[in-house]
Amino acid sequence: xxxxxxxRRDWMQLLGASGLAAGIGAVGNRSQAWADPxxxxxxxxxxxxxxxxxxxxxxxxxxxxxxxxxxVLLHETDVLVVGGGPAGVVAALAAKRAxxxxxxxxxxxHLGGLWTGGxxxxxxxxxxxxxxxxxxxxxxxxxxxxxxxxxxxxxxxPGVNPTVDAEALKYVMVEMIMEADLDVFLHCWGVDAIMDxxxxxxxxxxxxxxxxxxxxxxxxxxxxxxDVFAAAGAEHERxxxxxxxxxxIGNLDRVGKDAGQLDKxxxxxxxxxxxxxxxxxxxxxxxxxxxxxLTDIELNARRLIWKNVETVRKTPGYEDVYLMxxxxxxxxxxxxxxAGLHTLTMNDVMANKTFPDVVAVGGxxxxxxxxxxxxxxxxxxxxxxxxxxxxRCISGERFMSDLIRVIPNCFITGHAAGVAAALAAKDGCLVRNVEVPKVQKVLREQExxxx
Amino acid sequence: xxxxPHKLKRRIRTVVRCAAFAVCIVLLxxxxxxxxxxxTVPASSPFVGVAxxxxxxSLGAAALVCTPVLVLALFQRRCFCRWACPVGLMTExxxxxxPVSARRCRPIPRLGLWLALLSLSAAAVGYPLFLWxxxxxxxxxxxGSAFNPGSAATQASVGVLAGIxxxxxxxxGAWCLKLCPLGAxxxxxxxxxxxxxxxxxxxxxxxxxxxxxxxxSRRSLLTTAVGATCAVAGVPLGLAxxxxxxxxxxxxxxxxxxxxxxQFGQLCIRCGNCVRSCPSNIITTRWQFDSWSAWLAPEIAxxxxxxxxxxxxxxxxxxxxxLRAPLSAPKPSIGLxxxxxxxxxxxLGRECRTMCLTxxxxxxxTLHEWTWEDDRRYPIVASEKCPGCGAxxxxxxxxxxxxxxPDTRG
Numbered sequence: 001x002x003x004x005x006x007x008r009r010d011w012m013q014l015l016g017a018s019g020l021a022a023g024i025g026a027v028g029n030r031s032q033a034w035a036d037p038x039x040x041x042x043x044x045x046x047x048x049x050x051x052x053x054x055x056x057x058x059x060x061x062x063x064x065x066x067x068x069x070x071x072v073l074l075h076e077t078d079v080l081v082v083g084g085g086p087a088g089v090v091a092a093l094a095a096k097r098a099x100x101x102x103x104x105x106x107x108x109x110h111l112g113g114l115w116t117g118g119x120x121x122x123x124x125x126x127x128x129x130x131x132x133x134x135x136x137x138x139x140x141x142x143x144x145x146x147x148x149x150x151x152x153x154x155x156x157x158p159g160v161n162p163t164v165d166a167e168a169l170k171y172v173m174v175e176m177i178m179e180a181d182l183d184v185f186l187h188c189w190g191v192d193a194i195m196d197x198x199x200x201x202x203x204x205x206x207x208x209x210x211x212x213x214x215x216x217x218x219x220x221x222x223x224x225x226x227d228v229f230a231a232a233g234a235e236h237e238r239x240x241x242x243x244x245x246x247x248x249i250g251n252l253d254r255v256g257k258d259a260g261q262l263d264k265x266x267x268x269x270x271x272x273x274x275x276x277x278x279x280x281x282x283x284x285x286x287x288x289x290x291x292x293x294l295t296d297i298e299l300n301a302r303r304l305i306w307k308n309v310e311t312v313r314k315t316p317g318y319e320d321v322y323l324m325x326x327x328x329x330x331x332x333x334x335x336x337x338x339a340g341l342h343t344l345t346m347n348d349v350m351a352n353k354t355f356p357d358v359v360a361v362g363g364x365x366x367x368x369x370x371x372x373x374x375x376x377x378x379x380x381x382x383x384x385x386x387x388x389x390x391x392r393c394i395s396g397e398r399f400m401s402d403l404i405r406v407i408p409n410c411f412i413t414g415h416a417a418g419v420a421a422a423l424a425a426k427d428g429c430l431v432r433n434v435e436v437p438k439v440q441k442v443l444r445e446q447e448x449x450x451x
Numbered sequence: 452x453x454x455x456p457h458k459l460k461r462r463i464r465t466v467v468r469c470a471a472f473a474v475c476i477v478l479l480x481x482x483x484x485x486x487x488x489x490x491t492v493p494a495s496s497p498f499v500g501v502a503x504x505x506x507x508x509s510l511g512a513a514a515l516v517c518t519p520v521l522v523l524a525l526f527q528r529r530c531f532c533r534w535a536c537p538v539g540l541m542t543e544x545x546x547x548x549x550p551v552s553a554r555r556c557r558p559i560p561r562l563g564l565w566l567a568l569l570s571l572s573a574a575a576v577g578y579p580l581f582l583w584x585x586x587x588x589x590x591x592x593x594x595g596s597a598f599n600p601g602s603a604a605t606q607a608s609v610g611v612l613a614g615i616x617x618x619x620x621x622x623x624g625a626w627c628l629k630l631c632p633l634g635a636x637x638x639x640x641x642x643x644x645x646x647x648x649x650x651x652x653x654x655x656x657x658x659x660x661x662x663x664x665x666x667x668s669r670r671s672l673l674t675t676a677v678g679a680t681c682a683v684a685g686v687p688l689g690l691a692x693x694x695x696x697x698x699x700x701x702x703x704x705x706x707x708x709x710x711x712x713x714q715f716g717q718l719c720i721r722c723g724n725c726v727r728s729c730p731s732n733i734i735t736t737r738w739q740f741d742s743w744s745a746w747l748a749p750e751i752a753x754x755x756x757x758x759x760x761x762x763x764x765x766x767x768x769x770x771x772x773x774l775r776a777p778l779s780a781p782k783p784s785i786g787l788x789x790x791x792x793x794x795x796x797x798x799l800g801r802e803c804r805t806m807c808l809t810x811x812x813x814x815x816x817t818l819h820e821w822t823w824e825d826d827r828r829y830p831i832v833a834s835e836k837c838p839g840c841g842a843x844x845x846x847x848x849x850x851x852x853x854x855x856x857p858d859t860r861g
Contacts, residue, residue: 242821242828264800266800269801280800282797303823304823366848366850402805403804
């Protein structure tokens with residue numbers, strides 16, 4: 001006989017009990033638990049688990065079948081932001097400031113996504129000709145906070161692309177999130193959309209706590225890969241692009257003045273921390289939604305990085321340089337791109353096209369052209385309701401990839417999506433029907449630049 | 452004796468001259484939907500038409516445009532000068548207000564005839580010498596200042612025209628009668644008829660006329676010989692001067708369809724038509740001296756725009772064949788894009804928008820494929836596809852890591 005199937009109530013009780021036990025354990029262990037074997041004996045015993053919380057996948061007729069099951073409802077919220085990168089964090093903060101109840105979920109243990117975990121430390125794309133910075137709002141607020149920290153940001157001058165410190169920025173984001181009193185779930189990977197007809201009304205998450213659901217009035221997909229809108233069935237494009245693994249090297253301040261010649265590529269660019277450089281990797285063109293290719297890059301990139309750092313170390317004068325870290329997060333530049341109500345085109349950018357529903361203004365990589373407007377339609381899926389894209393996966397043609405994927409564009413589109421999602425939740429309307437002038441007003445109040 | 456018809460004729464002539472002047476201005480300032488209109492003004496000079504056709508060994512549209520003037524000159528000496536030349540009108544006005552008598556210029560030798568003969572005979576060996584002294588070219592160049600005041604050739608034209616007017620004020624008639632190579636070439640054209648008439652009528656008082664050409668004199672033959680010699684000597688001179696390195700290839704970017712560098716500097720009459728008519732505004736002239744023969748000749752400078760793939764305007768407006776449109780596509784090339792590896796962000800391992808790649812209308816740029824064994828990534832220019840249009844150079848800002856250089860291949 002199979003063990004007695006657990007009821008939902010049993011499961012919740014179990015969960016509660018184990019949580020309580022863990023809590024007590026944590027309190028009890030806080031001081032010097034690991035140093036004192038006697039204390040350790042007093043640690044609470046584990047909770048015995050019999051059976052399982054859900055029916056596992058089974059082989060049925062040679063196929064692996066996942067049985068239908070009810071999911072644990074983890075949480076209910078107004079605005080659910082999936083992904084805690086620059087787009088997601090800014091979206092969550094903006095939605096909260098616009099008066100919504102906000103929940104932010106992130107798959108890693110830190111915030112900042114590629115900006116911190118991917119070591120994409122240089123901020124490119126917020127300045128236009130005339131040294132004017134057009135990407136403002138909460139992203140700019142983060143950079144201002146970094147300025148106040150020692151070694152938080154470098155090259156922060158008008159018309160120059162600054163470089164941030166990953167750890168400082170992770171800290172700043174945590175501070176801002178905690179000040180805003182948001183509901184945050186880390187180590188939580190958004191895997192599915194929850195649909196009510198054509199309307200997205202939440203998302204499903206996989207974590208150490210199992211598969212759980214969060215219900216929301218509106219959802220912001222800031223996953224970068226567009227995982228949630230894709231699961232919801234929104235039309236999108238899959239793009240192949242080069243992806244690589246960034247690393248940091250240290251002890252460059254110990255390099256002598258008469259050091260040998262070296263390929264500049266291997267030394268990378270400065271960071272706010274003296275003697276530490278970040279080194280970019282272009283990498284091969286991959287489909288970043290294919291786990292085999294992702295694995296292949298991770299494996300080969302580490303070998304290549306080690307080899308390149310060894311080359312540096314073997315160069316006279318560079319003996320003390322060492323590999324400080326490889327990025328915890330693979331540098332995927334672009335993968336899924338939404339087919340939105342409006343698709344951004346390079347022609348629009350070059351023609352300085354303006355939109356009545358502008359919700360963000362993008363800049364140039366090196367101040368070499370004018371600002372360009374991002375209409376609300378670029379965040380809204382054509383065919384699915386109540387979900388907004390933010391970050392690199394917003395709707396744009398292929399040539400726009402490089403302007404869309406940069407950090408400032410992520411935080412400005414995140415800002416717009418957060419405010420719009422909050423207002424839609426507040427007004428009880430679909431995100432596509434939200435009053436854009438109202439969104440623009442709130443964005444301006446939150447110091448976003450809309451031209 | 453018969454004063455009345457004479458007066459009437461003069462009035463009609465004044466009206467026609469003013470009208471011609473106005474037409475020239477309209478054609479050159481091009482308020483017309485036809486940008487090629489500017490072509491017609493300098494192209495109507497038979498001096499330019501004949502010399503350039505001779506030098507380039509081909510008959511172009513310019514030869515066609517100048518034919519009516521040429522034919523008229525055969526029968527009616529200096530008809531063009533009297534009825535249509537815009538510079539002629541201006542110099543005459545300068546002469547009218549001058550207190551100096553027109554007779555003062557009589558002792559001046561007829562240098563224009565020398566210039567014309569020298570140029571024509573030099574053109575026979577492919578190297579016309581004084582085309583830039585053509586009054587229609589100078590007039591065209593001057594009006595170019597309305598569009599390109601910064602162009603050196605335009606400034607030079609303004610200076611030369613001012614000089615001509617000053618000369619005409621100080622010594623009325625000196626330019627038109629003694630110096631102008633276009634006037635002199637009309638004299639040459641009319642010479643056979645006059646010679647025939649003179650043979651028929653040996654008593655003609657015309658022999659005493661200062662204005663009549665004596666092309667068959669010993670002096671003229673000597674001039675022709677000297678001109679041809681100069682031209683023969685000028686070809687290697689131009690070759691050496693036209694290229695800074697001394698090799699036979701250009702070191703400067705010329706507009707598309709440009710003649711070989713050794714010939715280009717002299718075929719070009721500096722009329723400024725290409726500079727003025729370029730819709731991308733990338734043709735320029737500089738005061739900087741690179742060579743005698745090609746001084747103030749047009750160059751390409753990619754600053755904010757590139758040479759459009761479907762545009763043939765500069766070649767169509769060139770009256771002298773210095774720039775020549777091909778009979779069929781493809782468009783002639785300007786140079787070849789070259790990647791500066793020490794400036795290219797991609798080659799330095801940095802993030803780059805690869806605008807060179809996306810901006811190239813000819814899909815001539817690809818990226819070096821990134822592999823785990825060779826982890827460099829940089830743009831590669833397919834030389835067989837790249838016409839040097841400059842789109843990549845304009846797009847690569849502010850690194851300027853890709854530049855168009857003269858194609859030095861064979």
